[in-house]
Amino acid sequence: xxxxxLLQLLDSTLRLATPLLLxxxxxxxxxxxxxFDIGLEGKMLVAAMCAGAVAFYTGSAWVGALAGIxxxxxxxxxxxxxxITFRGNQLIAGVALNFLASGMTVxxxxxxxxxxxxxxxxxGAARFNPIDLPLSETLKGVxxxxxxxxxxISGHSILVYAAxxxxxxxxxxxxxxxxxxxxxxxxxxxxxxxxxxxxxxxLRFSAVMVTGVLCGLAGxxxxxxxxxxxxxxxxxxxxxxxxxxxxxxxxxxxxAMWACLLFGFFQALATRPDIVEGIVQxxxxxxxxxxxxxxxxxxxxxxxxxxxxxxxAGGEPYVKER
Amino acid sequence: xxRLPRWADVALVPFVSLTLAALISALVIIAIGQxxxxxxxxxxxxxxxxxxxxxxxxxxxxSFMFTGLAVTVAFHAGLFNIGGEGQAQLGGLGVALVCLFLxxxxxxxxxxxxxxxxxxxxxxxxxxxxxxxxKRGSHIVITTIMFNYIAASLMIFMLVDVLRPPGKMDPATAxxxxxxxxxxxxxxxxxxxxxxxxxxxxxxxxxxxxxxxxVWLLLWRTRLGxxxxxxxxxxxxxxxxxxxxxxIIMITMLISGGLAGxxxxxxxxxEAERLLGNSASGAGFIGIAVxxxxxxxxxxxxxxxxxxxxxxxxGAELGLWTKIPIELRTVVQGLVILFTxxxxxxxxxxxxxxxxxxxxRKLEAA
Numbered sequence: 001x002x003x004x005x006l007l008q009l010l011d012s013t014l015r016l017a018t019p020l021l022l023x024x025x026x027x028x029x030x031x032x033x034x035x036f037d038i039g040l041e042g043k044m045l046v047a048a049m050c051a052g053a054v055a056f057y058t059g060s061a062w063v064g065a066l067a068g069i070x071x072x073x074x075x076x077x078x079x080x081x082x083x084i085t086f087r088g089n090q091l092i093a094g095v096a097l098n099f100l101a102s103g104m105t106v107x108x109x110x111x112x113x114x115x116x117x118x119x120x121x122x123x124g125a126a127r128f129n130p131i132d133l134p135l136s137e138t139l140k141g142v143x144x145x146x147x148x149x150x151x152x153i154s155g156h157s158i159l160v161y162a163a164x165x166x167x168x169x170x171x172x173x174x175x176x177x178x179x180x181x182x183x184x185x186x187x188x189x190x191x192x193x194x195x196x197x198x199x200x201x202x203l204r205f206s207a208v209m210v211t212g213v214l215c216g217l218a219g220x221x222x223x224x225x226x227x228x229x230x231x232x233x234x235x236x237x238x239x240x241x242x243x244x245x246x247x248x249x250x251x252x253x254x255x256a257m258w259a260c261l262l263f264g265f266f267q268a269l270a271t272r273p274d275i276v277e278g279i280v281q282x283x284x285x286x287x288x289x290x291x292x293x294x295x296x297x298x299x300x301x302x303x304x305x306x307x308x309x310x311x312x313a314g315g316e317p318y319v320k321e322r
Numbered sequence: 323x324x325r326l327p328r329w330a331d332v333a334l335v336p337f338v339s340l341t342l343a344a345l346i347s348a349l350v351i352i353a354i355g356q357x358x359x360x361x362x363x364x365x366x367x368x369x370x371x372x373x374x375x376x377x378x379x380x381x382x383x384x385s386f387m388f389t390g391l392a393v394t395v396a397f398h399a400g401l402f403n404i405g406g407e408g409q410a411q412l413g414g415l416g417v418a419l420v421c422l423f424l425x426x427x428x429x430x431x432x433x434x435x436x437x438x439x440x441x442x443x444x445x446x447x448x449x450x451x452x453x454x455x456x457k458r459g460s461h462i463v464i465t466t467i468m469f470n471y472i473a474a475s476l477m478i479f480m481l482v483d484v485l486r487p488p489g490k491m492d493p494a495t496a497x498x499x500x501x502x503x504x505x506x507x508x509x510x511x512x513x514x515x516x517x518x519x520x521x522x523x524x525x526x527x528x529x530x531x532x533x534x535x536x537v538w539l540l541l542w543r544t545r546l547g548x549x550x551x552x553x554x555x556x557x558x559x560x561x562x563x564x565x566x567x568x569x570i571i572m573i574t575m576l577i578s579g580g581l582a583g584x585x586x587x588x589x590x591x592x593e594a595e596r597l598l599g600n601s602a603s604g605a606g607f608i609g610i611a612v613x614x615x616x617x618x619x620x621x622x623x624x625x626x627x628x629x630x631x632x633x634x635x636x637g638a639e640l641g642l643w644t645k646i647p648i649e650l651r652t653v654v655q656g657l658v659i660l661f662t663x664x665x666x667x668x669x670x671x672x673x674x675x676x677x678x679x680x681x682x683r684k685l686e687a688a
Contacts, residue, residue, distance in 0.1 A: 038467065078660075082660070082664045082665055082668075083664070086664075086667045086668040087667055088663070088666065088667055088668070089663060089664055090664075091402055091404075091463050092402075092610075092614070092659060092663035092664045093660065093663075093664035095404065095607075095610060095659055095663075096656050096657070096659035096660035096663060096664055098656070099607070099652050099653070099655050099656030099659060100652075100653060100656030100657065100660065102649070102652050102656070103649040103650065103652030103654075103655070103656060104350070104653055104656075106647055106649040106652075107646075107647055107649055107650060107653060108354070110647045110649075111354040111355065117649070237471060240467055240468075240471065243467075244464075244468065247464060285478075285482070285483055287475040287476070287478040287479040287482075288475065288479065291471065291472050291475035291476070294468040294469075294471045294472050294475075295472060297464075297468050298454070298465055298468050298472075301454060301458075301460035301461070301464060301465055302454050302458045303459075303460070310461065
């Protein structure tokens with residue numbers, strides 16, 4: 001494999017890792033607050049549909065992204081009401097929301113556009129288009145680093161850079177602010193947070209809403225940046241890969257970024273089986289590469305590669321009075 | 323909090339949940355500019371008003387009984403087996419291998435062999451998540467989700483690279499030999515008086531009913547069943563009573579995976595008669611809805627499976643004859659899981675309030 005191919009591969013890694021990263025960080029807030037969320041997939045899907053549809057009508061990717069966030073927030077709200085207010089089973093709620101999203105998106109898209117559950121193709125300002133970073137053309141001639149900057153770092157949509165900025169932001173919020181301390185505490189020991197006079201439901205609701213916003217961005221990215229429009233089941237299990245990445249990263253933001261980049265790299269590899277074959281000299285079925293994130297996650301869960309211990313109060317509704 | 327009377331707990335709570343789900347579905351249909359009354363008429367007409375419709379409704383219901391029972395058994399041990407989909411796909415692989423590579427003189431023997439193959443493969447696919455839960459404390463929900471995806475990849479590999487007959491393009495196995503053909507309802511003497519045209523419902527339906535009885539016997543009439551339920555209610559108490567958690571988790575998940583795998587004799591052996599990609603087509607997930615709606619009791623599961631069979635066949639008819647997309651059934655499925663599973667507490671709180679209201683009235687009157 002030559003340098004140019006590697007750069008191509010890394011370029012698509014960044015593009016494919018972005019929705020995983022946004023969804024993964026989304027899950028991080030919810031799960032750190034003690035609300036397990038296997039409904040990331042559904043929230044992304046709803047957001048993708050809303051973003052695709054509204055971007056088509058308004059011709060603005062930004063308005064589309066806002067609509068995506070709004071749609072995802074509605075689902076986050078249902079998740080919050082079910083699992084925080086009514087103390088329902090968080091996992092079952094997540095499963096329900098995924099099915100609801102899978103059906104509703106097609107129903108609505110079919111009603112609006114009548115194209116078999118797709119939105120019409122988006123173009124121009126209705127999509128988040130690639131941005132050329134400053135000096136990318138001038139630095140192109142610099143050996144090794146120049147092409148890397150030009151091919152890999154530059155030329156992505158704003159949401160890609162936003163996703164990586166949110167990694168830093170999440171780290172800062174989680175470990176350097178009062179809110180972050182409380183968030184981590186409420187996922188480990190809600191009774192202690194309650195005793196300190198902080199409302200457990202309010203804190204958890206806020207976390208679930210942040211999850212909604214980030215899933216909204218992830219979905220908007222899918223429909224208006226990575227692809228040109230919404231398509232039926234377009235998230236294709238990315239919500240679950242993000243969940244896997246979250247476990248792989250042991251619920252920590254910086255590690256989540258590396259996990260998503262790794263899983264994004266696998267996805268990029270799966271689109272280029274010829275490269276894999278060139279390196280290992282054996283034909284490896286694409287399905288094996290596609291299964292890698294899941295297999296790795298099972299290994300991590302099994303504790304063979306360090307132990308993944310979830311937030312202690314995760315999955316348990318908090319009951320104030322005993 | 324006041325307790326609900328037993329009849330309300332058994333019948334009224336699921337009924338109210340179901341009504342709420344139906345109401346919201348109706349609102350969804352109105353929102354996309356269609357007529358819910360018309361929709362329900364089409365659904366009923368196409369699924370239960372004639373023998374042909376029943377042939378499909380019962381076929382779907384058979385699959386859902388297996389996956390519903392699979393989820394039920396695991397639930398009783400406090401385990402949420404989300405991996406029915408993957409286990410059912412692996413069950414399909416078991417059926418295909420048994421039917422394709424072993425010579426069978428008669429369908430009865432083939433059915434026996436295929437059932438064993440399906441259950442073994444399904445159980446094997448549940449065994450690893452079970453072991454990881456029992457020994458390494460990995461959360462079974464996450465591992466079974468991961469195993470669904472690993473199963474999907476594995477099946478694509480098996481169908482594209484291993485089992486696909488040479489010269490064929492579509493990722494599927496060869497057709498099973500005619501000796502392994504299971505009698506459909508229209509080929510069973512007696513039933514063929516009712517089912518005159520070819521329908522997919524087949525003898526597997528009776529195996530599914532028998533399995534419901536077996537699961538009931540297992541859970542409420544055997545020592546193992548008692549241990550499973552005790553473990554599900556309280557792990558520390560079960561441990562104190564000398565019940566071995568590893569053993570219970572392993573056995574329960576093997577049974578659960580085996581039941582999910584058994585589904586394949588209905589769809590792979592009974593209907594398609596070859597193994598296709600995505601063979602379980604979501605039935606593994608519907609098992610979750612069926613188990614929740616059936617309140618984790620075999621009788622409830624059978625009834626809920628029939629209802630979902632109706633929903634599936636009716637939904638397909640909607641896709642054919644109206645402007646309502648077939649995906650409506652996914653919406654209804656989500657709503658049923660939401661209301662019967664996650665919002666159970668809300669419905670209960672609501673009903674408890676109403677009952678309390680009546681009680682105070684009675685007291686005042688007296």
